[in-house]
Amino acid sequence: MNPIDQILESKIVAIVRLDTYDRAIDVAQALVxxxxNVLEFTLTGRGAIEAISAVRGALGDAACVGVGTVLQQEEAAAAIDAGAQFVVTPALRKPVIAACVNRNILALSGGFTPTELLEAHEAGAALVKLFPARQGGPNYLKDVLAPLPFLKIVPTGGVSTANARDFLAAGAVALGIGGNLIAKPVVAAGAFDQITAAAxxxxxAVQG
Structure with a gap:
């Protein structure tokens, strides 16, 4: 199954944003x-590229592994070379989208306004990330999709177990979930069973 189908089926992209990724395999195994099984390691932490390669090697087809917080096309290229199966940006970054299109890799581009989300789609992002989703909530998502129903939107930022179904009911195709799912103190304590429970x-919540 290709990455976009995996995301659409699972409806959850787990965003792993840590200061360092020395426990990346443990986190990935706990989530799976x-x-x-769709995991995004952000470039804001040390060792993200190495984590992608390590998790791909350790989990194989059990997980779909991507890279997040990508701002430059060179970063996208390095992550793809390391095995990233999809690339996520926090904002509309057309050079990054183009780098993904050229490598036949799924781009999930961030945007907030209807214009940004539409431009990301037209630039080649098969999925667009509504970020920060907490600012508008499910009603904003519904309003955006009314004139742009072809957009495949993944709300990210502020998605919780309490509002997950509301975002999906408003038209989201999947949800990006980070700090509410993978808390830094939990990882630091090695309490990976808590990550499994949260997952x-x-x-x-998503299945209703």
Whole structure:
């Protein structure tokens, strides 16, 4: 199954944003054990590129692994070379989208306004990330999709177990979930069973 189909099927992209990724495999295994198999390692932490390669090697087809917070096309290229199966930007970054299109890699481009989301789509981003989703909530998403129903939008930032179904009901095709799912103190404590439990809660919330 290709990355976009995996995202559309699972409806959850787990955003792993840590200061360092020395426990990346443990985090990935905990998420997969909880039923979430689409993982995004952000470039804001040290060792993200190495983490992508390590997780791909350790988990194989059990996880779909991507890179997040990509701002430059060179960053996208390095992550793809390391095995990233999709690339996520926090804002509309057309050079990054183009770099992904040239490599036949899924781009999930960030945007907030209807103009930004539409431009990302037209530039080649098969999925567009509404960020920060907490600013507008499900009603804003619904309003954006009314005139632009062809957009495949993934709300990110502020998605919780309480509002996950509301975002999906408003038209989201999947949800990006980060700090509410993978908390830095939990990783630091090695309490990976808590990540598995949180993943199960999100899977249950999404499935309704």
């Amino acid at each position: 054990a909880g039923g979430i 199960r809660e999100y899977v249950a």
